[in-house]
Structure formats: C-alpha cells, structure tokens
Amino acid sequence: MKNALYFIKNIKQVxxxxxxxxxxxxKMAGVLDEEIERDPERSFNLLxxxxxxxxxxxxxxxxxxxxxxxxxxxxxxxxxxxxxxxYKDASNVDVFNTDxxxxxxxxxxxxxxxxxxxxxxxxxxxxxxxxKKLDECKSGGRITYFKYLNFKSFRCDFEEHVVDNLKQRxxxxxxxxxxxxxxxxxxxxxxxxxxxxxx
Ligand SMILES: C[S@@+](CC[C@H](N)C(=O)[O-])C[C@H]1O[C@@H](n2cnc3c(N)ncnc32)[C@H](O)[C@@H]1O
Numbered sequence: 159m160k161n162a163l164y165f166i167k168n169i170k171q172v173x174x175x176x177x178x179x180x181x182x183x184x185k186m187a188g189v190l191d192e193e194i195e196r197d198p199e200r201s202f203n204l205l206x207x208x209x210x211x212x213x214x215x216x217x218x219x220x221x222x223x224x225x226x227x228x229x230x231x232x233x234x235x236x237x238x239x240x241x242x243x244x245y246k247d248a249s250n251v252d253v254f255n256t257d258x259x260x261x262x263x264x265x266x267x268x269x270x271x272x273x274x275x276x277x278x279x280x281x282x283x284x285x286x287x288x289x290k291k292l293d294e295c296k297s298g299g300r301i302t303y304f305k306y307l308n309f310k311s312f313r314c315d316f317e318e319h320v321v322d323n324l325k326q327r328x329x330x331x332x333x334x335x336x337x338x339x340x341x342x343x344x345x346x347x348x349x350x351x352x353x354x355x356x357x
Pocket of ligand 1: 176179185207208209210211212213214215231232233234237249256257258259273274
C-alpha cells in the first residue's frame with residue numbers, strides 16, 4: 159500500500175502507475191537464464207536501472223548465481239533505502255542512489271536490465287541515457303527494457319535507431335499494468351558506433 163501511494167504521488171519521476179508484474183519481471187530476468195545456458199562457466203556482471211520497489215530486481219536476483227554480480231541504480235531515496243534494506247545480506251549486490259547519468263559505474267556489463275521511463279523526459283536526456291547504456295554494455299552483451307503499450311511509437315529518434323539496429327526480439331506482455339512491450343537488444347561483437355550523429 160505504501161508503495162502504491164508512492165507510485166501515484168511520484169508518477170512523473172517514477173514513470174509508472176504500478177510496479178511491474180511478475181510476468182514482465184520473469185520475462186526480463188529470463189535473459190539472464192539464456193546467457194547462463196549459453197555459457198554456464200561464465201560470471202556475469204549485471205546492471206539494473208530504475209530498480210524502484212524491486213519488483214524486477216527480485217526475479218533477477220533469484221536467477222543469479224554466487225559468481226554473478228548485480229548493481230542496482232535508483233534515483234528516489236525512499237525506494238533506494240528499501241532496496242538497501244532488502245539486499246543488505248547479499249554480498250553480490252550493490253545498490254546506488256543516483257541519477258543513472260551521474261552513476262560512476264563498474265562497466266562493462268554483460269546484461270543491462272532497464273526500467274527507466276523515457277516518456278516524461280526531454281529527448282536529449284533519453285539520448286544521453288542510451289549512449290551511456292551502449293558505452294557500458296560489453297560488445298556481444300545484451301540490453302533489455304520495456305515500453306508501455308499506450309506509448310505507440312518512439313518519441314526519441316536515437317532510441318528508435320538503436321532498437322532498429324540491435325533488436326534481437328520483442329515480446330508483448332499483456333498481464334502488466336499497463337501492458338508492455340519488452341525489447342531484447344544484442345550489441346554487435348565489433349561494437350559499431352551508434353552515435354546520434356548517424357541516427
Ligand atoms: C517504471 S519504474 C520501474 C520500477 C521497477 N523496476 C519495476 O519494474 O516495477 C522506473 C524507476 O526508475 C527510477 N528512475 C527514473 N529515472 C531515473 C534515473 N535517471 N536514474 C535512476 N533511476 C531512475 C524511478 O524512480 C522508478 O523507480
């Protein structure tokens with residue numbers, strides 16, 4: 159209830175009316191399963207952006223093994239504090255209270271799970287976030303994120319350009335409020351430059 163009120167009161171920054179459903183969270187966390195299946199011996203360095211109340215984090219954490227590491231980034235202090243409390247005993251999780259654009263990261267990451275809302279912010283900021291995500295993801299690594307279905311098209315050309323070029327697949331998740339489209343992107347091995355100039 160406390161979290162539901164928080165979402166409603168802070169809708170612009172949080173960018174959602176409710177935390178993600180377990181159906182969306184499981185699909186997103188499933189990207190980690192796929193990587194583990196591809197290379198079970200490897201350790202994965204993971205980044206979650208906009209962890210919020212932790213509805214997605216919970217599933218990512220459940221799919222992790224001891225050798226994997228997760229950084230969570232959340233801009234809202236009260237939500238960050240809840241996450242710190244929940245993961246205080248997890249030695250392979252670090253939680254950061256910052257705007258992602260100011261995050262001094264431990265890149266490169268194998269998978270970036272992003273819940274950052276782009277609809278309420280200027281396009282230049284969306285571009286900067288995408289550029290940082292691309293810079294911080296390993297070549298051959300994956301970025302997964304979702305957009306709510308009520309936002310039909312891409313507002314930001316750079317975001318659309320990146321999705322057009324790197325999209326591996328997309329899935330519709332109806333059982334979410336609102337329903338969402340989940341994207342899974344894979345970065346080229348040779349790390350092509352997706353700078354806004356070529357968008
Ligand atoms: C749509 S909610 C998703 C929350 C949660 N991951 C879920 O799926 O239910 C987006 C979250 O991103 C956080 N956020 C928004 N902009 C951010 C930024 N620039 N840096 C870090 N976190 C941000 C918000 O505070 C909010 O908790």
